[in-house]
Amino acid sequence: MDDGHIPSSSLSPWLPFESRRRARDEKREAVLRTAVALFLEQGYHGATLNEVARRLNITKPALYNYFRGKDEILYECWSIGNELVDDCIAETSASTGSGLSKLRKLIVRYAELMTEDYGKSLVRFDLRDLSEDNRKIVQTAKRRIDRSFRDYIAQGVEDGSVKPCDAKLAAFAIAGSLNWIGHWFQPGGEMTGRAVAEEFAIRLTEGIATTATRKTAQNAAVPAAEKADKPPRKGNAPREDESEHHTRAAARAAGQSKRARGRLR
Amino acid sequence: MDDGHIPSSSLSPWLPFESRRRARDEKREAVLRTAVALFLEQGYHGATLNEVARRLNITKPALYNYFRGKDEILYECWSIGNELVDDCIAETSASTGSGLSKLRKLIVRYAELMTEDYGKSLVRFDLRDLSEDNRKIVQTAKRRIDRSFRDYIAQGVEDGSVKPCDAKLAAFAIAGSLNWIGHWFQPGGEMTGRAVAEEFAIRLTEGIATTATRKTAQNAAVPAAEKADKPPRKGNAPREDESEHHTRAAARAAGQSKRARGRLR
DNA sequence: TCCGTATATTACCCATGGGTAATAAATAGT
DNA sequence: ACTATTTATTACCCATGGGTAATATACGGA
Numbered sequence: 292m293d294d295g296h297i298p299s300s301s302l303s304p305w306l307p308f309e310s311r312r313r314a315r316d317e318k319r320e321a322v323l324r325t326a327v328a329l330f331l332e333q334g335y336h337g338a339t340l341n342e343v344a345r346r347l348n349i350t351k352p353a354l355y356n357y358f359r360g361k362d363e364i365l366y367e368c369w370s371i372g373n374e375l376v377d378d379c380i381a382e383t384s385a386s387t388g389s390g391l392s393k394l395r396k397l398i399v400r401y402a403e404l405m406t407e408d409y410g411k412s413l414v415r416f417d418l419r420d421l422s423e424d425n426r427k428i429v430q431t432a433k434r435r436i437d438r439s440f441r442d443y444i445a446q447g448v449e450d451g452s453v454k455p456c457d458a459k460l461a462a463f464a465i466a467g468s469l470n471w472i473g474h475w476f477q478p479g480g481e482m483t484g485r486a487v488a489e490e491f492a493i494r495l496t497e498g499i500a501t502t503a504t505r506k507t508a509q510n511a512a513v514p515a516a517e518k519a520d521k522p523p524r525k526g527n528a529p530r531e532d533e534s535e536h537h538t539r540a541a542a543r544a545a546g547q548s549k550r551a552r553g554r555l556r
Numbered sequence: 557m558d559d560g561h562i563p564s565s566s567l568s569p570w571l572p573f574e575s576r577r578r579a580r581d582e583k584r585e586a587v588l589r590t591a592v593a594l595f596l597e598q599g600y601h602g603a604t605l606n607e608v609a610r611r612l613n614i615t616k617p618a619l620y621n622y623f624r625g626k627d628e629i630l631y632e633c634w635s636i637g638n639e640l641v642d643d644c645i646a647e648t649s650a651s652t653g654s655g656l657s658k659l660r661k662l663i664v665r666y667a668e669l670m671t672e673d674y675g676k677s678l679v680r681f682d683l684r685d686l687s688e689d690n691r692k693i694v695q696t697a698k699r700r701i702d703r704s705f706r707d708y709i710a711q712g713v714e715d716g717s718v719k720p721c722d723a724k725l726a727a728f729a730i731a732g733s734l735n736w737i738g739h740w741f742q743p744g745g746e747m748t749g750r751a752v753a754e755e756f757a758i759r760l761t762e763g764i765a766t767t768a769t770r771k772t773a774q775n776a777a778v779p780a781a782e783k784a785d786k787p788p789r790k791g792n793a794p795r796e797d798e799s800e801h802h803t804r805a806a807a808r809a810a811g812q813s814k815r816a817r818g819r820l821r
Numbered sequence: 822t823c824c825g826t827a828t829a830t831t832a833c834c835c836a837t838g839g840g841t842a843a844t845a846a847a848t849a850g851t
Numbered sequence: 852a853c854t855a856t857t858t859a860t861t862a863c864c865c866a867t868g869g870g871t872a873a874t875a876t877a878c879g880g881a
Binding site: 333334336337417419420456457460461463464465466467468469470471472474475487490491494495496497498499 | 598599601602682684685721722725726728729730731732733734735736737739740752755756759760761762763764
């Protein structure tokens, strides 16, 4: 095909034919930045390592100095996104306030993440393209994220900031809206990622909050806990959560160690 | 690999080695049913035509009697899903009631679709795997779906059944939750597709509805034009949608013609 | 200046799987 | 029964792209 792509020398540590003495990690990250952008642009299967390399002014085999293979690059992209989510969760958990307040904080942060490349990689990449081991790590981490949403909702129900509701379904509904941002948002539109995030934080909690948040008023009349026709479902554990043991620390540690170096000579 | 898959003779018109005299269309549809299931199960790129054929007790080249290639099979799967959505929209548009009422109807139908294979194909398949022409068709259809959501919301704002809000963002939020169902729902869980659909119809409109509707199934919530913030424009009777009935038949017919036969000899 | 290590390049391999040609078997019409 | 048409099979082609081996070049330290 035509090589209509600009070498983008400013983004690549590999200057076309000059001194190449950058640090190793810097190069690794440059590969990932390029890869995640290309994967999002053309799809994992549509993107080739040759193209990744070309955009970095190097050749394909050079990539193997940093990664074991294509699927590992995919995993590393996802892993960075996951670390960013972990940060969101950590910050949110550390904050004080009602369950609703925490939920809103998490929504804002998570939503904004979905407008960025690494955030998108969390929801646009296919688990089945990963190796068995990495797939398990990802699945575990995804459950953890889901659990955070559920926990905040459940917490909100307890402290009265959230109307009684099925935490699981409510979390799915919220996460669905947020994850979808990663599919339709692209920078350069009418709204910034931040604006979308804040709007969503309001919109997605309007339905379940006990307190009105919109100045558009007109709602009022939202009693705290009127209808409890949805009993809490005690002791009916969802079958999908089985191995939640090692969550954050383990996932991160595993990720880090696994992401050590590319080739083992 | 192991061929651990059951021939599922009951689902395939091609009995292992017996009389094969089924009608052509029946076979075409059997291919699509098998393909959509496999694509969802293993991903489009992970699934091979050999495997599709194997599950139907035939061989790969036989598929080419019905389709031009793999990407066309993908498109046809998507196309069936799209017809189902068109039906949802047509039925909803044909109904009378407030914008909110129509929105809820559409949500219920659309959500339930997302729990079925052909519905999932609408949101799980990657547009970039389609040919140029088919991709454009899909994109256009997707915009049409998005427009339906927006229109109902806007209509609801006008007739007072929906709080004033950004119709575009609200539609994205709702569609996101619904589309996400296609990613997490799998039959055999605790809830049926129908139950999820109805719960979502309530939850997703709780935030924007002017009337509180908790757990009253989907009664046609009468807007009750008491809120004078946005006067309900008298003389704006529930828009008499000129019979959309043709939409369904026409779309299906068009679809049929377009996906007439596979090979042109 | 020389050497060892890290990093890049050129030139390959080759498994995979979509797609096709030649051909055989089944089916329908007369 | 004979023939034309449809529909299936066997046996292949081959482009693609991930991955590797051999080798060259740059760098950093003594």
